Amino acid sequence: MSFAKLEFFNPFSRSIKDRAVYSMIMEAFRKKKFNGTRKHYEATSGNVGIAMAALSSVFNLEFRAYIPSNTPKATETIIKIFGADVVRTDFDVIDQEFIEYVKKEAERDKAINLNQFENDANFFAHYTITAKEIEEQLKSIGKVPEVVIAGVGTSGHIAGIAKYLKEKYGTRVIGVVPAKGSTIPGIKRLETKPKWFFKVKIDQVVDITEEEAFEGIVKVARNDGLLIGMSSGAVVAAYEKIKPEGTTVLIFPDDGFKYVEIFERLLAGARDMTSSQISQPQAP
Incomplete structure (x- = not known):
């Protein structure tokens, strides 16, 4: 059966990623990571980006999604509807190099990187x-x-x-x-x-x-x-x-x-x- x-x-996000994203944002609030900034950046191929964009609207956060080059256009459009920024990169897949790139972008702009891959x-x-x-x-x-x-x-x-x-x-x-x-x-x-x-x-x-x-x-x-x-x-x-x-x-x-x-x-x-x-x- x-x-x-x-x-x-x-x-x-109409996906399982709502669970992880909500958990990561709540943990960040609990640890006061958003004190002094409301910005957060994330490497995402889709559903995490949508969930983060939606929940950022709920919690009045500024979100930027970094997506692979082959991400469906629909995903980019949905993220933008929630008011988030989208950066379509030259990366084909999210690998360690991509993750490190987004970390550095966040550090440069004094934003938080919740990092779904390690959190x-x-x-x-x-x-x-x-x-x-x-x-x-x-x-x-x-x-x-x-x-x-x-x-x-x-x-x-x-x-x-x-x-x-x-x-x-x-x-x-x-x-x-x-x-x-x-x-x-x-x-x-x-x-x-x-x-x-x-x-x-x-x-x-x-x-x-x-x-x-x-x-x-x-x-x-x-x-x-x-x-x-x-x-x-x-x-x-x-x-x-x-x-x-x-x-x-x-x-x-x-x-x-x-x-x-x-x-x-x-x-x-x-x-x-x-x-x-x-x-x-x-x-x-």
């Missing part, structure tokens, strides 16, 4: 809240999480969930990363050395191509009527590859509406993908 945790019901408030948001939600939601129907499949980005959510559920249930946790040569928004290869991934036990890592992630998106859209995002599609593709036994939870970090440009390109490259090629639900 499998379930999907639909993180696009979070209100600010432990990211990890603890999922260890203390997201994992417990999974536990309580399954408990309400008499189940426990035997398997969790999640993407690896900053590694905050997969590591936080893994640590809590392994401590309680010994849950098997499967990570999903882009195959070599593929770019999937929201997830990264382990060569980027995500901080928390290596501090917990992840039982298996599955490589997924961009095309396989898109196939996962199309399958869920045509079977379940949900338009999920690229990393969510990658999680579906990993599930289809390994076909785990037991009560399985798939983490869907966001929905697909901000990825329309990517969908258009992938759909054009798969014009022969018809509904007959995608498994359909049986009529009741």
